[in-house]
Amino acid sequence: MAWIVENRLKAYTPTRAEPYLTDTMRKTMEDTYLLRYPRKQAALLPLFHMVMHEYGYIPAGAIDEAAAFLGITQAQVQDAVSFYEEFRLQPSGQYAVQVCRSISCELAGHEAVLGKVRELLGTDPEETTEDGKITVFAVECLGACEQAPCALINGKLRGNLRPESFAQELQQLPPLPQHGDHSAGNGAAHAAKIPGATASKVEPEVHGH
Amino acid sequence: MAFPGPILLKRIPAEPGGRHLHRYDDYVATGGYESLKKALAMPPADIVKLVVDSGLRGRGGAGFPCGSKWTFLPKDIHPRYLAVNFDESEPGTFKDRYLIDYDPHILLEGIAIAAYANSITTSYIYIRGEYHREAQILEEALAEAYSHGIFGQKHAGTEFTHNCYVHRGAGAYICGEETGLLESLEGKRGWPRIKPPFPAIAGAFAKPTIINNVETLACVVPIVEHGAAWFKAMGTPSSSGPKLFGISGHVNAPGVYEEELGIKMSTLIEKYGGGVKGKFKAAIPGGISMGILATNQYDAELDFDIGKKYGVLGLGTAGVIVMNDQTSLPRILRNIVRFFSHESCGQCTPCREGTSWMHKILNRIVAGRGKPHDLDMLLELSQTMGAMPGTTICGLADGANWAVKTFLQKFPDDFKAVVKSPLVAGVSVPMAVTVSGAAAAPAGV
Numbered sequence: 001m002a003w004i005v006e007n008r009l010k011a012y013t014p015t016r017a018e019p020y021l022t023d024t025m026r027k028t029m030e031d032t033y034l035l036r037y038p039r040k041q042a043a044l045l046p047l048f049h050m051v052m053h054e055y056g057y058i059p060a061g062a063i064d065e066a067a068a069f070l071g072i073t074q075a076q077v078q079d080a081v082s083f084y085e086e087f088r089l090q091p092s093g094q095y096a097v098q099v100c101r102s103i104s105c106e107l108a109g110h111e112a113v114l115g116k117v118r119e120l121l122g123t124d125p126e127e128t129t130e131d132g133k134i135t136v137f138a139v140e141c142l143g144a145c146e147q148a149p150c151a152l153i154n155g156k157l158r159g160n161l162r163p164e165s166f167a168q169e170l171q172q173l174p175p176l177p178q179h180g181d182h183s184a185g186n187g188a189a190h191a192a193k194i195p196g197a198t199a200s201k202v203e204p205e206v207h208g209h
Numbered sequence: 210m211a212f213p214g215p216i217l218l219k220r221i222p223a224e225p226g227g228r229h230l231h232r233y234d235d236y237v238a239t240g241g242y243e244s245l246k247k248a249l250a251m252p253p254a255d256i257v258k259l260v261v262d263s264g265l266r267g268r269g270g271a272g273f274p275c276g277s278k279w280t281f282l283p284k285d286i287h288p289r290y291l292a293v294n295f296d297e298s299e300p301g302t303f304k305d306r307y308l309i310d311y312d313p314h315i316l317l318e319g320i321a322i323a324a325y326a327n328s329i330t331t332s333y334i335y336i337r338g339e340y341h342r343e344a345q346i347l348e349e350a351l352a353e354a355y356s357h358g359i360f361g362q363k364h365a366g367t368e369f370t371h372n373c374y375v376h377r378g379a380g381a382y383i384c385g386e387e388t389g390l391l392e393s394l395e396g397k398r399g400w401p402r403i404k405p406p407f408p409a410i411a412g413a414f415a416k417p418t419i420i421n422n423v424e425t426l427a428c429v430v431p432i433v434e435h436g437a438a439w440f441k442a443m444g445t446p447s448s449s450g451p452k453l454f455g456i457s458g459h460v461n462a463p464g465v466y467e468e469e470l471g472i473k474m475s476t477l478i479e480k481y482g483g484g485v486k487g488k489f490k491a492a493i494p495g496g497i498s499m500g501i502l503a504t505n506q507y508d509a510e511l512d513f514d515i516g517k518k519y520g521v522l523g524l525g526t527a528g529v530i531v532m533n534d535q536t537s538l539p540r541i542l543r544n545i546v547r548f549f550s551h552e553s554c555g556q557c558t559p560c561r562e563g564t565s566w567m568h569k570i571l572n573r574i575v576a577g578r579g580k581p582h583d584l585d586m587l588l589e590l591s592q593t594m595g596a597m598p599g600t601t602i603c604g605l606a607d608g609a610n611w612a613v614k615t616f617l618q619k620f621p622d623d624f625k626a627v628v629k630s631p632l633v634a635g636v637s638v639p640m641a642v643t644v645s646g647a648a649a650a651p652a653g654v
Binding site: 036037038039041042043044045046048049070076079080082083084085086087098101102103104106107108139140141142143144145146147148152155156157202 | 230288297298299300301302303306307333337338339340341342345346349372374376377378379380381382393394395396397398399414455456457458459463464465493497528530532536540541544545548551552554
């Protein structure tokens with residue numbers, strides 16, 4: 001629900017002494033994104049894509065820091081960030097699995113997919129598995145209706161899903177390094193999420209046909 | 210003229226195995242960026258006239274004439290912006306994704322031509338957040354285009370210089386609405402703006418802005434190459450040119466196919482989509498906002514006149530969703546209304562509350578607890594001017610309205626069959642609004 005503004009006063013995950021907007025992020029902003037727009041505020045979405053990539057969610061501290069960085073109020077940042085579904089204000093599992101539930105996927109049986117996932121992982125949409133590995137989301141149209149039913153696993157499209165094998169695939173996903181853990185080559189699986197921040201070539205498409 | 214074969218999809222063979230991403234060298238080797246060269250040798254005004262003469266209408270959903278849109282820019286106000294609408298969030302729509310997956314440079318060439326024609330120095334490709342792969346493809350294609358001098362520097366013999374950037378959305382359907390897109394581009398929540406002023410006068414950063422769909426800009430490339438008459442020879446008088454059609458749902462070969470506008474839906478489904486899986490019952494012509502085509506409208510011509518002729522809102526995005534006779538239409542309508550209820554931006558009360566109540570009513574109908582009165586309520590909500598219609602800033606609520614009223618009008622029996630229970634046990638309540646008449650409305654409204 002895009003129109004529900006998150007309560008700014010609720011207790012949030014503990015803030016930390018070191019800033020959430022790292023020096024690398026600030027430099028990327030100044031060298032790349034701020035140059036693209038006539039107003040600083042326009043760089044808000046690129047900035048929070050970076051925050052999402054780095055931490056897997058948007059810590060409240062990052063909102064305060066972004067307000068100072070972009071020269072706008074905390075309320076303006078909160079107002080914008082809380083509107084977008086991909087900007088999550090709570091931590092989720094290492095893998096965000098977004099299963100499409102819109103019309104073409106319903107016609108192709110998305111409910112069976114979600115049902116099998118529920119059976120094998122024990123989670124409903126919006127819930128995280130006990131080991132903290134996977135959070136399943138039921139989302140609206142992913143724009144891949146010819147491959148219905150479909151889903152994104154950390155941004156990577158998987159189409160023509162079969163309930164049993166997809167749920168098993170999720171069970172077998174390898175554990176990822178924790179968000180923010182740079183020593184372990186953090187973000188390899190997310191690299192494609194920050195266009196321009198990586199030299200990696202786009203991966204070949206996986207044909208489901 | 211018969212359709213001469215793929216134009217926008219000329220680099221993308223139908224067989225999945227033969228498709229690959231065309232990078233800069235592949236694109237140039239197959240005739241790419243020739244149209245830009247040709248365009249740069251023309252006065253900008255001639256290109257605008259060419260696009261006006263071609264009759265090109267917007268491929269994003271509304272079908273607004275592209276050339277006219279370009280002529281709305283005020284003469285002396287600079288800078289101006291081009292916002293490319295690659296939000297593509299309408300359920301059933303995936304044509305732009307398919308094009309960019311294999312041929313991103315056709316879009317970049319179209320952007321460069323449009324920018325030159327309209328003296329635009331900066332463009333933003335607004336791509337939906339869920340298209341991770343496509344954002345990466347575009348970033349890499351842009352890097353190639355910059356290194357080959359397409360963007361970022363003056364073109365030889367002209368004063369034309371242009372910068373193009375990718376701007377990623379973050380999961381909000383409403384950002385495909387053009388002014389919602391502009392708000393999102395400016396770093397705010399994607400609330401559509403009240404118009405006027407229209408974006409051509411005061412758009413991005415309060416400057417004149419053109420907003421064009423990906424496919425629309427891709428069409429500019431062959432128009433410059435082959436001319437307006439060639440383009441106009443395809444399709445119908447009011448709907449010229451080729452069109453990308455997405456087919457999904459109960460068909461044997463779902464996918465994106467290119468044909469001229471005006472093709473019969475039955476032909477599209479049988480010639481390209483591999484035929485209906487089972488027996489045809491209904492179809493949505495172009496994304497769920499458009500309403501539904503009835504069983505006897507299988508042969509509907511897919512062009513911009515479809516709305517008037519077949520009682521739907523329009524052609525929309527031409528993402529055709531096919532349903533067979535095993536489909537439960539109340540369930541599908543619930544899915545559609547749930548979508549709108551979820552994606553309503555919340556700015557206008559009739560949309561925020563109306564779609565939410567439609568969803569609640571359909572939930573109870575699907576659960577077998579519906580009352581005949583519920584159908585009347587849905588119809589009244591969706592078609593009475595001043596209830597939801599005519600009360601909102603943007604068209605999202607009308608998308609929900611058209612779906613609800615056309616489902617109920619064209620398939621009344623499917624709904625009556627699931628709302629048999631009387632309002633009060635033992636008392637039969639007459640329906641105030643008949644669900645069978647197209648012009649059904651309570652007396653006095």
